[in-house]
Amino acid sequence: MILRIATIADALARGETTSEALVRQCLSRIHDPKGEGARAFTRTLDEQALAEAQASDARRVAGRTMSPIDGIPVSIKCLFDVAGMVTHSGSRVLADAVPATQDAAAVARLRAAGAVVLGHTNMTEFAYSGLGMNPHYGTPGNPANRSRVPGGSSSGAAVSVGDGMAVIGLGTDTGGSCRIPAAFCGLTGFKPTARRVPMAGTYPLSETLDSIGSIAADVAGVALVDAVISGEDATLVPVPLKGLRFGLLQNYVTADVESAVQKAFDAAVARLHAAGVEIVPLTLPAIEQIPAMNAQGGITAAEALALHRDLLAVREAEYDPRVSVRIRKAEAMVPGAYEALLAQRLRMIAQCDAATLGLDAVLMPTTPIVAPATAALDADEALYGKVNLLALRNPTVANFLDRCALSLPVAAEALPVGLMLMGETGADRRLLAIGAAVEAALGHVTKENA
Template sequence: MTKSTATGSSRDRLEACLARIEDPAGEGRRAMIRLYTDRARACADASDIRARLGLGLGPLDGRVISIKDLFDIPGEATTAGSKLLRDAAPATTEAPAIARLRAAGAVIIGKTNMTEFAFSGVGINPHYGTPGNPADRSRIPGGSSSGGAVSVADGMAEITIGSDTGGSTRIPAALCGIVGLKPSQYRIPTTGAFPLSFSLDSIGPMGRTVADCAAADAVMAGETPAALSPMALAGLRLGIPRGLLLENLEAAVVQAFDIALAVLGKAGVSLSDQPLDLLAPMLEATGKGPFAAIEAAHIHRDWFESRAGDFDPLVRGRIERGRTIPAMDYVFAQRRRTELIRAMDARLADLDALVLPTTAITAPKIADLANEEAAFTAANLLLLRNPSMANFFDLCAISLPLPVSGLPVGLMLVARNGQDRRLLQIAAGIEKII
């Protein structure tokens, strides 16, 4: 079992995180929904005692972790970023992913803000406020795991746990300049996490390093964390998906991506253009309505009858679309997806991973999107376009921060289902040179 790479006592690091949260000039009141201060201090003290006795539980023992406001914690309502659930019945069982983190010695500091019901890649929340991007507080953090990304980037937590249905860990990671992982869907149980889409939801971590994400992923998947060995890059086969996923890129994204490709090429990576002809059938299959909208319409059907006015209007409109999709179109899309997943797996068999920008744009200004539906929709589509492909085809993917002088830009690696550990090793190798 590997040891934690964090320096200093767990209690000291926790107190530093709490101070960042309480800083009146910071984003704590918008990034964090709920704090577990007393319990976190007790857990940090227990971790420090284990460390002194040489009885550490592994790399997450004593690490300060925030969790998205959609995970069940016994004794409290799971609000999922919505005022609709403020008076919901308290959870009675802890989400398995979170219980496994606690068993590994993690210090759960609190719950983080999110897009209402996790239904956008933007990160705006009219109920609890929108945490400002750490690179520019006037800009969006990305969503839907918005507060989590800000909590790590701003030093309120060392690792955060979010969900990813169409990019909700990778988008905010890319926009906030940290690492975000979407594992293969089967790896981590989604039980106890308020759902958006049964077909697409995954649970994944964000952190400052690939190693931190790898450790959290292993623990939540029920595995024993092992030291992550960066993969040698010479001879690595990375495909560049020319076509739709590289269209309409912001100039800053193009520049950062081109520099990254040049660095990879100099390191001996074999880069090849890969026209992904399966994207057109994917769009055709979901043309009548995306899975998230249809399945969210099912999940929220009762509230739509009685409390439609309490939804964030931008979220309500997306769910409303799902209410109009006939069952036969949904069944067709599901069956077609099964075929396309097999086809994509075969398509990627000769590659180690795909490499592309995580998002087509950098973070827009909050004011430009908060009250303008057309601008919100356009930005949301550009943010979701690249990462959502991995969810549809049930792949694993990770976003790495690129070195830029302006707003953060993410580099995304996408690999076949079940190749999570190998993807993390590749990402660790690339992390060393970028």
Template structure:
């Protein structure tokens, strides 16, 4: 269900979030890496003072926001979920995306846990602990923005900011029952965010509602805040990508997706099957090694020579693969990707969006994956398969929670690069219809 809009003073809501974080029976000690308690209280008090004077800075003013542990904050090391960086030199400049949030009155409550160096969709972290899924604490939260999704779903923050390289906002959003946005890559500056893949990284929000995601996205993109105009579902053209992206679905995912399609069809949405034959050349282009592995091998080359044993073994193995890929294969993949991006954009011109399950599976148990590399790899591939398509083709996408019983399931809308505003308007209408 969609949570109501924030009510009450910013300070009162902040204190409620801090209480949730401090609850010894909760996940605050695993979801949050660092707290900014006193700074957040000062920011909340300032927002309340502005509100009393009628001088509010807009809809983000006084909202409680957590940020992923890969954004630079002056005076502290950016650890990116790794023990390798605990003693790194402190940042001197704040990440632009975070600076824009502060300027809009956001109350930054703390940094959230993540997969080490953002390199998996599972969310397991052996260094700082793995926050349990809000629906079942024995299960993974999804990654890599794991702690952020848990912080919102558990009421430790109202909005959280993550990164998305192959689904890292949308996967945990789907598994934790909230909304996760991957904007067009160019919209939000990635400067000051520890990179995984220069080619694929993007910065996006997670929240309980599409509206909150839209507000945070606009602020980080440096846009004027404006209401989210309503879109009618009647006549909306959504393509269902039959084939690979609908294969091997968990029974719960298949049921939830089919039920969602039925609701959308009754709401007047025009649904059409789309074979998406561009997926095969995408897999061929990256067959020698994914961009994230190759580019991560470059980013971590010095540490790999001296401190390879300090990496999470599940992350280290993926980076090691990137170290073996010849430069000529990487160049081929980049040039081929540029061709395929243009082809996919042309393919989507007759559709408003694609609609598909965000992930093929619901959240597996932490214990089943943490010490079993084969099980981890299988689950990671199934979690990344659907959302990573949007990153490769440089599209924008959003995951919405489905009103299902049991473990959370997400449905994803994907559309053309640069059509973010249209995507958000459609998503708001779809979320309303699904939760009616």
């Protein structure tokens, strides 16, 4: 049921389908009582979406298509303001908030490009977990295996794409929240350099580490969305793989990697080497500091606590306890600790920038694990905490280093596995072009089935 953007755009251009037909198909899947729509979406905009689709079809007939994503159905993570909807960020605490009066900047840019907004997707409460579980609105089942978690925090975004309920899922990424669900669900997830896409109208987790990205079936999908929401040229300049130099990270991300992940990752790296990529062993000692920096919640918890302190004082009982306990870890920080973390991060960035000079990208498994079973995590708090940290470990490196990063699905024997390419700060379009070349060399692992 996965919908690839190039196929859809071609069908629209040829008149073989219409945006209205696509939107009706997506809405049918969302509202199928046997499907995951009730857990993947928290609210849909059926009539409005159909009206937007009809307007797109009229533009196409008149030869006034607004962009390559005109008429494409998109889902919106429920921490983005959508005019007329409550931005509850996956929490009951904000469920009674006043509806937004205007779209978030990223959503407004999608609409201005002609994209059709289907509604809000589910997420981990306040975006604070990498597993995608939500006790308030339900946990959507992973399209690859319904008994497994979808990954988070952009859980609904990934399931909406994986189940053909949307072509694109707009999400955020603070420590892997687009890339983890993409890896777990066999999709493509992109995290831009922070602050490259305007955050206005987006409920934050960490103002330092947050970035706005997307999940799609392939690189073309996330690249088109990135161009729209960043305001950059949609053209990707082709990059030949032969002669590129990829750093293969040898430390920190290599521990506790499941055998299925290691096997799939190694096979993908071998194929890239055969395609002419120079694989360069790389060690980044500075990133070994990350666990100690996060011992009291780190930058994320400190910034989340500043935002949530007043709400926690009066409504903590309504929070997911797995989220509130992580936020409250920052209460143990002594004065000046937060500022020291910011300074330490800047030193880490400088050290790693120097170490990766001359490399076109850095390679690592997106996550060291495949999607874990939901029931086991529900039953064991200690296991939940351990697995959550493991899922977040690798992708968080890109956020700490203020880099752009892309997760691509690679051939695996059973559950999906993701390969992560990390680019330079601000070199987002080049990384996407490299990602397109890598995708072509590895083959389209995500199978299209409209």
